Amino acid sequence: MSTVFADDKAAYGGVRGDAPTRWIARHPLAALAIAVAVVFVLWLVLAPWPTGFEAVFGRKRLFISALFNGITLGGLYFLVATGFTLIFGLMRNVNLAHGSLYLFGGYMGYEATQWTGSWLLSYVVAFVCCAVVGIAMQFFIFRKMEGQDLRQTLVTLGLSIIFSDLMVWVWGGNAIQIDTPDWLSGPIPTPIVVALKSSGAPMFLYYPRVRLVIFAAAVVLGVGMWLALHRTRIGMMIRAGVDDRDMLSVLGFRVQLLFMAVFAFGAGLAGMAGIVGGTFQSLSLGEDSHFLLASLVVVIVGGMGSIPGAALGALIIGLSEQIGTVYFQNYSTVLSFLIMVIVLALRPQGLLGRR
Amino acid sequence: MALAQTTQEGPLGIGAAPRSGELAQWVSRHGPILLLGLFMVLFPIIANDFFVRQIAGWTMILGMIALSLMFLAGYGGMVSLAQMTVAGVAGYMIAVLGVSSLPKVSLFWPWWVAAPLAIVIAVAFGTLAGALSARTEGIYTIMITLALAASFFYLTLQNWPIFNGFNGFTTIPAPYFLGVNWGGPVPLYYLILFFAALSYAVVSYVSRTPFGLALQGARDNPRRMEAIGYNVTAHRIAAYAFAALIAAVGGILLVWQNNQISPFSVGVDVVINLLIIAVVGGLGHPIGPFIGALIYVILRTFALDALVAVGLDGRRFQTLIGLGFLVIVLFSPDGVVGLWRRFSARVRGNGGRNGL
Numbered sequence: 001m002s003t004v005f006a007d008d009k010a011a012y013g014g015v016r017g018d019a020p021t022r023w024i025a026r027h028p029l030a031a032l033a034i035a036v037a038v039v040f041v042l043w044l045v046l047a048p049w050p051t052g053f054e055a056v057f058g059r060k061r062l063f064i065s066a067l068f069n070g071i072t073l074g075g076l077y078f079l080v081a082t083g084f085t086l087i088f089g090l091m092r093n094v095n096l097a098h099g100s101l102y103l104f105g106g107y108m109g110y111e112a113t114q115w116t117g118s119w120l121l122s123y124v125v126a127f128v129c130c131a132v133v134g135i136a137m138q139f140f141i142f143r144k145m146e147g148q149d150l151r152q153t154l155v156t157l158g159l160s161i162i163f164s165d166l167m168v169w170v171w172g173g174n175a176i177q178i179d180t181p182d183w184l185s186g187p188i189p190t191p192i193v194v195a196l197k198s199s200g201a202p203m204f205l206y207y208p209r210v211r212l213v214i215f216a217a218a219v220v221l222g223v224g225m226w227l228a229l230h231r232t233r234i235g236m237m238i239r240a241g242v243d244d245r246d247m248l249s250v251l252g253f254r255v256q257l258l259f260m261a262v263f264a265f266g267a268g269l270a271g272m273a274g275i276v277g278g279t280f281q282s283l284s285l286g287e288d289s290h291f292l293l294a295s296l297v298v299v300i301v302g303g304m305g306s307i308p309g310a311a312l313g314a315l316i317i318g319l320s321e322q323i324g325t326v327y328f329q330n331y332s333t334v335l336s337f338l339i340m341v342i343v344l345a346l347r348p349q350g351l352l353g354r355r
Numbered sequence: 356m357a358l359a360q361t362t363q364e365g366p367l368g369i370g371a372a373p374r375s376g377e378l379a380q381w382v383s384r385h386g387p388i389l390l391l392g393l394f395m396v397l398f399p400i401i402a403n404d405f406f407v408r409q410i411a412g413w414t415m416i417l418g419m420i421a422l423s424l425m426f427l428a429g430y431g432g433m434v435s436l437a438q439m440t441v442a443g444v445a446g447y448m449i450a451v452l453g454v455s456s457l458p459k460v461s462l463f464w465p466w467w468v469a470a471p472l473a474i475v476i477a478v479a480f481g482t483l484a485g486a487l488s489a490r491t492e493g494i495y496t497i498m499i500t501l502a503l504a505a506s507f508f509y510l511t512l513q514n515w516p517i518f519n520g521f522n523g524f525t526t527i528p529a530p531y532f533l534g535v536n537w538g539g540p541v542p543l544y545y546l547i548l549f550f551a552a553l554s555y556a557v558v559s560y561v562s563r564t565p566f567g568l569a570l571q572g573a574r575d576n577p578r579r580m581e582a583i584g585y586n587v588t589a590h591r592i593a594a595y596a597f598a599a600l601i602a603a604v605g606g607i608l609l610v611w612q613n614n615q616i617s618p619f620s621v622g623v624d625v626v627i628n629l630l631i632i633a634v635v636g637g638l639g640h641p642i643g644p645f646i647g648a649l650i651y652v653i654l655r656t657f658a659l660d661a662l663v664a665v666g667l668d669g670r671r672f673q674t675l676i677g678l679g680f681l682v683i684v685l686f687s688p689d690g691v692v693g694l695w696r697r698f699s700a701r702v703r704g705n706g707g708r709n710g711l
Binding site: 092094096149150151153154155157158159160161162164165166169289292293296297299300304329330331332333334336337340341344345348 | 495497498503505506509510513514627630631634668670671672673676677678681684685
């Protein structure tokens with residue numbers, strides 16, 4: 001019984017920060033395997049590859065760029081999936097219109113860059129536009145069918161169909177790309193050796209500046225969100241609501257306001273992610289279902305309603321997609337699919353999810 | 356949302372053989388559906404090939420696949436979005452194993468080998484999908500099955516060795532046996548009618564067997580069913596396998612009807628449209644999916660002209676579908692069948708029984 005007690009203490013923040021240590025103590029072999037894998041990957045990244053290695057893994061440049069693309073794509077997936085997982089965790093609402101919000105934010109950001117010429121301002125525009133749509137959805141529809149999970153989901157489905165058709169109407173079916181601003185465009189050198197020249201001098205990896213900056217922003221945002229959830233009063237209310245929203249409302253907190261705030265924030269994040277996606281890739285018809293699927297898989301793998309889970313899931317899925325595209329061209333989606341199946345079979349609540 | 360009412364017909368199922376004294380009672384109880392069956396049998400006499408193939412054929416095929424969704428959602432409480440994908444797996448397999456215009460990929464096995472094998476593979480896939488989602492509760496099912504369905508769509512899109520990528524397969528002929536070319540409009544119509552009626556009858560029958568009743572019990576109160584000693588997860592997985600069988604047959608018929616299959620036959624929008632068909636028709640009765648399919652097919656075929664005729668943009672068809680779906684979800688959660696039940700209850704002033 002003592003382990004159960006320790007679990008409870010950790011879950012309610014009684015002992016702060018020692019959860020990883022205890023996890024390692026309880027699963028020494030798994031921890032060792034993870035440590036070895038991390039060291040191996042670090043070595044793969046940092047050291048110049050010995051000859052013969054390239055026969056197995058292909059050229060190092062290919063591997064490194066797949067790795068970097070995967071991690072930065074994970075950052076993008078994280079931006080989309082956190083809103084999804086927050087909304088689900090608090091309101092039990094599977095928002096199948098989340099992909100539409102992503103695409104809508106991207107298009108609004110595109111319009112904003114066209115009008116104002118400012119890439120940064122477009123984030124504000126996209127956030128506000130999507131947040132307003134989110135508030136409207138919560139206020140006019142979901143507030144009236146609280147607790148009816150399936151009906152809410154069906155409504156989001158209907159909305160997603162209407163939204164995507166209307167967006168095709170306005171912006172057409174062609175792909176739209178948001179231009180990277182000058183101060184972010186172009187590659188920057190990284191201290192990672194890709195190959196050795198015939199003279200023996202090392203060649204370093206050059207990587208698009210914008211992707212690194214956006215990844216850093218996603219990390220900052222993730223850490224900020226974790227802090228907000230765990231160190232502020234609103235965060236406390238959200239966590240309490242995830243655990244038991246009836247109790248929260250009985251205690252006199254204004255749950256409806258909280259719901260609207262979370263819906264607005266989650267929708268706004270999806271909108272900002274739309275600009276990131278429009279800069280990294282492009283915006284077009286079908287991207288909404290692509291990013292809805294990505295959020296679903298990320299959240300299923302990471303664990304429903306958990307922000308660290310969304311981060312881990314996004315990293316895993318981003319990496320598996322990019323590495324899969326390089327090494328198993330015809331089967332790269334099968335890789336993420338297999339990861340999802342394995343996680344579901346072993347841990348149906350997701351890697352970091354709670355029952 | 357009340358997903359389903361328990362079926363209100365008597366204990367005597369379609370599959371049970373009535374004795375002579377009960378025959379009149381049986382006929383009167385199933386009168387409407389027998390009349391409908393008779394009408395469907397005679398339909399090719401009064402209708403032209405367009406209505407037989409494009410309207411009735413599509414209605415029954417989509418109805419069958421939606422019926423497998425309705426079985427899971429209505430009786431099992433599991434809204435699976437993977438049923439169209441199960442149908443798609445069967446359709447792809449009949450193209451890969453059987454005959455198509457792609458000798459590099461297709462194996463050109465005869466239909467009586469390819470079709471059963473395709474069904475077996477699709478049922479295995481559907482059962483696996485069920486096993487994955489049956490352990491989780493309620494709303495998670497939608498997420499997991501939607502993720503499975505979308506994964507399959509992207510797989511078919513990017514995989515060339517087996518699924519022939521973007522292009523898919525074309526010129527997949529319906530079989531030729533008993534001296535009949537089953538690809539012709541009327542023979543194919545009767546083939547589809549046979550399987551649609553069969554699956555309707557089997558679903559109505561199964562819903563009243565001990566298995567079907569246990570499944571409905573597990574929908575209403577899984578913990579109590581566990582406590583009585585039922586293995587709820589096993590019942591759910593078995594339900595997925597049964598539903599996959601219906602969807603797989605529907606998928607093969609779909610390919611024979613369409614003569615081609617491509618990733619866009621199993622796309623996310625198609626998967627979602629199938630859910631819309633089932634929900635609009637009603638998840639409370641096996642006739643619901645067919646009604647939903649009829650509405651959908653009629654809209655799909657004529658909405659463009661109708662929208663243009665009233666001065667709107669014909670391309671906004673999807674918005675129309677979405678709005679109609681929203682109206683149904685918001686105002687009649689049990690679909691058209693529910694509307695009809697309430698209407699007939701008001702007319703007769705009784706408890707909402709109807710003969711369907």
